[in-house]
Amino acid sequence: MLTAEDLVVRRGGTEVLRGVTCALPTGTTALIGHNGAGKTTLLRALLGLLPAASGTVRLDGEKVLATAASRSAFHARLGWMPQDVEFPRGVTVAEAVEYACWLRGRPRRTLRAHRVAALETADLTELARRPADRLSGGQRRRLGLACALAGDPDVVVLDEPTAGLDPLQREEIMGAVRQASRERTVVVSTHLAEDVLTVADRILVLADGRVVADALLDEIVASGASAEQARAAVTGLIAPRGGACGQTDGAPA
Secondary structure (H helix, E strand, O other): OEEEEEEEEEEOOEEEEEEEEEEEOOEEEEEEOOOOOOHHHHHHHHHOOOOOOEEEEEEOOEEOOOOHHHHHHHHHOEEEEOOOOOOOOOOEHHHHHHHHHHHOOOOHHHHHHHHHHHHHHOOOHHHOOOEHHHOOHHHHHHHHHHHHHOOOOOEEEEEOOOOOOOHHHHHHHHHHHHHHHHHOEEEEEOOOHHHHHHHOOEEEEEEOOEEEEEEEHHHHOOOOOOHHHHHHHHHHHHOOOOHHHHOOOOOOO
């Protein structure tokens, strides 16, 4: 389980993440909130990519960002897909996935097996030899997911993995995410109710840099609810709540 305790991030003297405490267990947690709520800021702080002014991040009870050694061990267990997915010119799909796996410290002799598994999950096996810069937008996002899954990490964090995709492409990505979450912690940042309803086991809602709701999806969406009712229940959590919560604080989405 990945946890954060009283996590604070400041930018220019202003708190953009305000004492966030959360627990992210096995399964998929959807991190939602309006634009500027602090979703990307929280993800980057959890991963140690953005320095926190205070607070603690733990994986399975152990501090993961306290020392260079603990940070390195944490990153070996972590898969990360940023919102903007880019790959070097000329690098093939297979090479990109194997490189991501190598960065996590997996033995060279295992790279091929890990690559095959990740490409299969992301439905990219037939494109393994294609240069990554020749992929379509949807294929490039699936490659980002494959790289996040390479090496079988214990924690996978995905920032807006379906941004800019059409409904069919979103369904393909979310299907792969659902498959990947069966035995690991997956955190998906999104503002799309459809994505939440497709993959989430639980929902963490941010507003103005604070956690304002943390519950199982079944506690948010009533049993027997129609698709329209379920979507409305989730959309109501994502929408700005007026006042301070409806204003951006400078934090990324």
